Amino acid sequence: MVGVRFKELDEKLKKVYAKVRGLDDYYWSIQDGEVRGIHKRSGMRVRIRIAEGREHADKMSREKEVGVIDLIVIPGKGTFYLNNGTFIMSLKFLRPTLQDVSDHIVWSGFKVVEKDGALVQEDFYEYLGGRLIEHLKRNMIGGRDYVFWQFYRCPYCNKYVDIESLPRHMKAHGEDVKEWSEEKYEVLEINFADGKVYNKFGKEVPMEEFSEEAVDFIKESFEEE
Known part of the structure; x- marks a missing residue:
């Protein structure tokens, strides 16, 4: 045919x-x-x-x-x-x-699995369609008006920790992240126009929900703008 x-x-x-x-x-x-x-x-x-x-x-x-x-x-x-x-x-x-x-399709973590005798990293992604619609409505441009960032919800203190600060934060809890074979993050939006952080549903995440390291990281991000 x-x-x-x-x-x-x-x-x-x-x-x-x-x-x-x-x-x-x-x-x-x-x-x-x-x-x-x-x-x-x-x-x-x-x-x-x-x-x-x-x-x-x-x-x-x-x-x-x-x-x-x-x-x-x-x-x-x-x-x-x-x-x-x-x-x-x-x-x-x-x-x-x-x-x-x-x-608006953003990496949100990984898992190491065994496949054909090798260890393979499988990656997870989030499609932030709700945020896409909001950004289109407001004519917002990624990198200028907002950025997406990966945050880990710490099981010990229940605070959000930014991906860069995670090894140091978990070390204080007696954890070594290099021993982890899986990490799953929540993708949050740092919005420079509003000076706020939003989750994927567009709900503001208050600063009280972040670790000290993450608060410093967010404040520095706003100051750079």
Whole structure:
């Protein structure tokens, strides 16, 4: 059976693919009239579809696929909105939106497992979709207006400890992190615009919940801005 050839693709589909193929954070494929992407580091999947207009896109947005970030491209130049958890937009917004999606897929830990006679590190990632939507609404730029950081909830004092301070903090509790084969972090947002720290749901995390080392780290981050 002979598959469809690239030159035979619909012109609209070619335009969509041409916009995203240079984003090397993803593996790309074209199938069944859609552009599909797999985020290289996390394995998170994205699906890009094409609609005839807003009404058609709204109808398509009801067709969900579990575990997939959905984007629909429609004609026009100035459209961008969210419906049923689906990003609906003009073609010009497609590439920057996918870049923002990638920026909101953040490493959150690892586990060492045995595989084929070797010890292999499996990494965990968090997709902070709620924070992405908030940042898009407020035109916030990662690195300038906010950064994501990994914090470990200490089982001894129940405080958040930033990843850089973790070895020193745990040593005070009699733990050596180099002996750990697994670490799972909570990804928090240090927001320079607000001078606050938020969790992935957008709820403020008060300073009382951080260790002394983490408080110093956060204050230094704000001062640098």
